[in-house]
Amino acid sequence: xxGPGPGNxxxxxxxxxxxxxxxxxxxxxxxxxxxxxxxxxxxxGPNGAGKSTAINILITLLSLQKxxxxxxxxxxxxxxxxxxESIGIVFQDITLDRDMTVWELLxxxxxxxxxxxxxxxxxxxxxxxxxxLEAKRDELSKRLSGGMKRRLEIARGLMTxxxxxxxxxxxxxxxxxxxxxxxxxxxxxxxxxxxxxxxTHYMDEADQLxxxxxxxxxxxxxxxxxxxxxxxxxxxxxxxxxxxxxENATKLLEQMPSVREITTKGNRIVLMVHEDGTKxxxxxxxxxxxxxxxxxxxxLKKPSMDDVFVFYTGRELRDEGQAPARPMFLRAxx
Amino acid sequence: MTYGFMTVYWRDMIRFFRFKTLLISSLLQPALWLAFFxxxxxxxxxxxxxxVPVPEGAYAVGYLTFMGxxxxxxxxxxxxxxxxxxxxxxxxWGLMREILASPVNRNHIIVGIAMSGVTKSFIQAIIIMxxxxxxxxxxxxxxxxxxxxxxxxxxxxxxxxxxxGFLFLSAAIAISMESPEGLQGVMTLLTMPIFFAxxxxxxxxxxxxxxxxxxxxxxxxxLINGIRYFAIGPDFYALxxxxxxxxxxxxxxxxxxxxxxxxxxxxxxxxxxxAVVT
Ligand SMILES: Nc1ncnc2c1ncn2[C@@H]1O[C@H](COP(=O)(O)OP(=O)(O)OP(=O)(O)O)[C@@H](O)[C@H]1O
Ligand SMILES: [Mg+2]
Numbered sequence: 001x002x003g004p005g006p007g008n009x010x011x012x013x014x015x016x017x018x019x020x021x022x023x024x025x026x027x028x029x030x031x032x033x034x035x036x037x038x039x040x041x042x043x044x045g046p047n048g049a050g051k052s053t054a055i056n057i058l059i060t061l062l063s064l065q066k067x068x069x070x071x072x073x074x075x076x077x078x079x080x081x082x083x084x085e086s087i088g089i090v091f092q093d094i095t096l097d098r099d100m101t102v103w104e105l106l107x108x109x110x111x112x113x114x115x116x117x118x119x120x121x122x123x124x125x126x127x128x129x130x131x132x133l134e135a136k137r138d139e140l141s142k143r144l145s146g147g148m149k150r151r152l153e154i155a156r157g158l159m160t161x162x163x164x165x166x167x168x169x170x171x172x173x174x175x176x177x178x179x180x181x182x183x184x185x186x187x188x189x190x191x192x193x194x195x196x197x198x199x200t201h202y203m204d205e206a207d208q209l210x211x212x213x214x215x216x217x218x219x220x221x222x223x224x225x226x227x228x229x230x231x232x233x234x235x236x237x238x239x240x241x242x243x244x245x246x247e248n249a250t251k252l253l254e255q256m257p258s259v260r261e262i263t264t265k266g267n268r269i270v271l272m273v274h275e276d277g278t279k280x281x282x283x284x285x286x287x288x289x290x291x292x293x294x295x296x297x298x299x300l301k302k303p304s305m306d307d308v309f310v311f312y313t314g315r316e317l318r319d320e321g322q323a324p325a326r327p328m329f330l331r332a333x334x
Numbered sequence: 335m336t337y338g339f340m341t342v343y344w345r346d347m348i349r350f351f352r353f354k355t356l357l358i359s360s361l362l363q364p365a366l367w368l369a370f371f372x373x374x375x376x377x378x379x380x381x382x383x384x385x386v387p388v389p390e391g392a393y394a395v396g397y398l399t400f401m402g403x404x405x406x407x408x409x410x411x412x413x414x415x416x417x418x419x420x421x422x423x424x425x426x427w428g429l430m431r432e433i434l435a436s437p438v439n440r441n442h443i444i445v446g447i448a449m450s451g452v453t454k455s456f457i458q459a460i461i462i463m464x465x466x467x468x469x470x471x472x473x474x475x476x477x478x479x480x481x482x483x484x485x486x487x488x489x490x491x492x493x494x495x496x497x498x499g500f501l502f503l504s505a506a507i508a509i510s511m512e513s514p515e516g517l518q519g520v521m522t523l524l525t526m527p528i529f530f531a532x533x534x535x536x537x538x539x540x541x542x543x544x545x546x547x548x549x550x551x552x553x554x555x556x557l558i559n560g561i562r563y564f565a566i567g568p569d570f571y572a573l574x575x576x577x578x579x580x581x582x583x584x585x586x587x588x589x590x591x592x593x594x595x596x597x598x599x600x601x602x603x604x605x606x607x608x609a610v611v612t
Contacts, residue, residue: 061435081439089432096429098428113436113437114338114437
């Protein structure tokens with residue numbers, strides 16, 4: 001199954017020092033990573049981070065300007081035909097022919113990928129059922145709702161069983177039940193041996209599904225690891241504090257041995273602690289009370305992927321398709 | 335991926351037959367040219383030329399027959415040149431990214447588009463010929479059935495070779511451009527000189543020297559020579575002019591079209607190779 005390229009250490013995607021500029025603007029600024037065969041690998045990053053640009057280079061739609069990238073052992077520049085034979089893609093933007101029907105679009109895709117007739121037709125039925133478009137099979141794509149178009153595109157991306165399937169924010173604009181169903185199916189495809197390369201803005205999705213995540217911002221990979229590893233970098237617990245003198249409070253708390261790192265977010269102080277947070281809390285409250293600093297709210301929680309994201313990019317995701325951000329801060333006593 | 339081009343062809347044909355109004359108008363336009371311009375001008379020209387003596391025993395054809403060949407060529411030119419618009423729409427809003435990221439060889443994309451373009455031109459050419467005959471054009475007049483079959487094949491071969499050249503040109507321009515408006519502008523700019531600097535509507539020997547040379551090398555003129563040779567005959571009089579084509583003339587014209595198409599294919603191939611779509 002592995003391609004012929006060098007260094008088959010189980011890596012199906014290998015990217016080294018990839019750079020891409022649009023004019024003077026560096027959209028991808030020297031990223032390196034590998035994706036192991038059979039993994040679900042995610043790119044997480046705010047709008048404009050360079051995720052789609054990187055994907056477009058990997059799927060051979062954008063020419064590689066600098067660096068090196070191989071997929072299934074094939075070089076994206078010199079062996080682009082082999083690369084295209086090894087991959088599948090669901091694009092971020094809608095790429096449908098408005099004047100073709102649902103069935104025709106799927107059939108066209110199957111033919112493009114040279115699927116045998118029988119397999120093609122069976123797969124179309126299976127996927128129409130999955131995305132609940134059976135009743136719309138003869139409808140022109142321009143007459144579908146936005147979510148239906150998205151479902152059709154996902155169905156199209158799932159027709160073949162490529163070595164690597166790229167999903168660029170696939171579930172954007174889908175209702176929660178549909179998202180869940182898509183993901184069950186995608187996990188099944190993954191179990192059958194397809195490596196998944198995902199970008200998403202849904203933190204819970206990335207957290208639960210990915211084997212490994214790279215957080216990318218301003219064209220650079222900031223941190224990479226398993227979801228657990230990423231969350232662990234923030235310490236065991238996070239404590240959110242709101243006081244009447246944050247400046248002094250920060251200075252005091254910095255000196256506490258159990259505090260690993262301290263940042264402010266808005267008008268809140270965020271403490272990362274090494275130990276079990278519930279054991280650290282009394283000490284914190286004590287210290288502040290002795291200094292005469294009043295605490296208005298206090299909250300303790302386990303680091304989530306949101307926290308990881310916000311911590312490393314300094315931004316909260318704001319995206320049109322995004323579910324309302326989970327409150328980062330709960331009123332104490334609630 | 336042996337039959338990638340068939341997939342592209344299949345899809346183009348679905349679209350061709352889906353847009354009924356576009357389909358009908360693309361057939362109606364040449365018919366209207368023939369019916370109005372052809373019939374109106376032929377009564378004029380034929381009256382003017384009535385005094386010009388045609389040698390005894392020579393074969394003379396009316397203006398409608400003469401310009402009918404030009405109308406077939408014009409329609410082929412328009413259809414082929416404007417076929418690129420689909421590529422542009424595909425690139426900006428449609429399936430081009432899906433196709434380019436798929437295993438289909440990029441040459442197959444060009445071949446598929448070319449085949450569907452040629453098919454469309456065939457359908458149009460045949461309909462114009464039939465319509466022309468119905469309203470009195472002397473296409474294949476006095477031919478035996480075998481000669482008719484041979485003549486039709488000859489016309490189609492010329493139409494195909496010419497259509498390919500302009501399809502490739504159109505594809506090359508479309509894949510390199512950003513907006514449909516820009517493309518439309520370029521196409522309109524191209525069609526005028528190609529059409530009028532040809533022998534479609536009038537003989538070229540009365541042109542000024544420079545224009546006559548340009549016309550002689552115009553692929554449009556080569557196509558029209560071929561159509562007239564196969565649909566009217568190798569030796570006839572029209573508009574008081576003697577038209578005589580030897581087999582060598584016709585072969586040369588065909589060769590010219592082959593060279594033209596080959597150059598345009600190279601151009602399209604080069605542009606597609608470098609095609610970047612985001
Ligand atoms: N065709 C283009 N021409 C010029 N600049 C571009 C082009 N495509 C993207 N960019 C710029 O490159 C940067 C990265 O864009 P990219 O689409 O890769 O981001 P992304 O991480 O996919 O963002 P999103 O989450 O919004 O999809 C952005 O600043 C964007 O403005
Ligand atoms: Mg993107």
